[in-house]
Amino acid sequence: MKSTLSKQEINEKIKEVFSKNASREDIRKIKKLVSSKNIKLKEYKNKFCKKCFSLFNSNNSKIRIKKGFKTIICKCGSISRYKLK
Ligand SMILES: [Zn+2]
Structure with a gap:
């Protein structure tokens, strides 16, 4: 993966990765890319552990919604909390 991608190209890449069934490796790469370019994953950031x-799905995670917060418990044990809008 080139490091000279523009922000626009990276956003396209993010969309592409999350529109298919992204592998852990895909997500790891995207994560690295966005952090190097200071880009926000926005709505995608709560789609993976x-x-x-x-990538969260019904087989590897549990979702709880409580008091305006969405809690996602991954099978690896990691707990992610997001504020619901
Ligand atoms: Zn996990």
């Missing part, structure tokens, strides 16, 4: 980079 920040610890093991697995």
Whole structure:
């Protein structure tokens, strides 16, 4: 992956990766890319585990919604909390 991608190209790449069934490796790469360019993942950031980079699905995670917060518990044990809008 080139490091000379523009922000526009990176955003396209993010969309592409999350529109398919992204692998842990894909997510790891994207994460590295956005952090190097200071780009926000926005709505995609709660679609995967920040610890093991697995894309959340009904097989590997549990979702709880409580008091305006969405809690996602990954099978790796990582707990992610997001404020609901
Ligand atoms: Zn995980």
